[in-house]
Amino acid sequence: MVKAIIFDVDGTILDTEQAILQSLQRTLLEETDQQYSLEDLRFALGIPGKDTLMRLNIDNIDEVHRKWSAAVLDFSHEVTVFENLEEVIQQLAAKSPLLGIVTSKTAEEVTDEFDPFGLSHYFKHIVSASDTEKHKPHPEPLLKCLDALQVAPEDAIYIGDSIYDFQCAKQAGAKFALALWGAKTTNGFEEADYVLYEAQDILSL
Known part of the structure; x- marks a missing residue:
C-alpha cells in the first residue's frame, strides 16, 4: 500500500531547466570569463548547486553560489509549474497518502524559488539540501523525509526526473516513478518502477 508520495522539485514540479542553466551560464561567464554551452551544464540539473560548482573546479564556491542563487531569480519569469x-497535487492532498518533498534546493532556495508558487502547504514535510550532510544520489535526504513522515521506504514512491533521483530512491528502498515531462527520456531508467507520461498518471499510483 502506498502511504507516502515524495516529490522532487526541479524538473518534476517546476519547469526550472532554463532558469537554472541560463543563470549558471551567466554567472560562470562573469566569474571565470569562460563561455559554457547550456548542453555543457546540463549535468547540474538534479544536484545541489555547490556540488555543481565543485565539479566545475570553482575556487570561491560559497561566493559564486550566492551569486548564482541571486541570478536564478532574474530568470524567474522562465519558471512555471508543469x-x-x-x-x-490538490487531489492527492485530499486523499490519504502523505505528501513530501526531497529537493536539491537549499532552504533559502525553497523559500525564494518554490514557496511563491503557493504549493508548499500541501506537503507535510520538505527536506532541502540544507537539512542533510549527504545529498542525492545518496539516500539520506529521502530517508530523512520518510522518517519525519513515519513511513517505511517500501510504502513510499519518490517521483523525480533525474538519474540522481532514481539512485536515491533505489538506495533508500523506495519505489521510483519517472516524471517523463521533466526527464524527456527513459534511457537509463529501465529499472524505474513507474513511468509517468503526464501529471494525471500520478493519480493511478
Whole structure:
C-alpha cells in the first residue's frame, strides 16, 4: 500500500531547466570569463548547486553560489509549474497518502524559488539540501523525509526526473516513478518502477 508520495522539485514540479542553466551560464561567464554551452551544464540539473560548482573546479564556491542563487531569480519569469500538476497535487492532498518533498534546493532556495508558487502547504514535510550532510544520489535526504513522515521506504514512491533521483530512491528502498515531462527520456531508467507520461498518471499510483 502506498502511504507516502515524495516529490522532487526541479524538473518534476517546476519547469526550472532554463532558469537554472541560463543563470549558471551567466554567472560562470562573469566569474571565470569562460563561455559554457547550456548542453555543457546540463549535468547540474538534479544536484545541489555547490556540488555543481565543485565539479566545475570553482575556487570561491560559497561566493559564486550566492551569486548564482541571486541570478536564478532574474530568470524567474522562465519558471512555471508543469501542466496540470497543481490540480493533481490538490487531489492527492485530499486523499490519504502523505505528501513530501526531497529537493536539491537549499532552504533559502525553497523559500525564494518554490514557496511563491503557493504549493508548499500541501506537503507535510520538505527536506532541502540544507537539512542533510549527504545529498542525492545518496539516500539520506529521502530517508530523512520518510522518517519525519513515519513511513517505511517500501510504502513510499519518490517521483523525480533525474538519474540522481532514481539512485536515491533505489538506495533508500523506495519505489521510483519517472516524471517523463521533466526527464524527456527513459534511457537509463529501465529499472524505474513507474513511468509517468503526464501529471494525471500520478493519480493511478
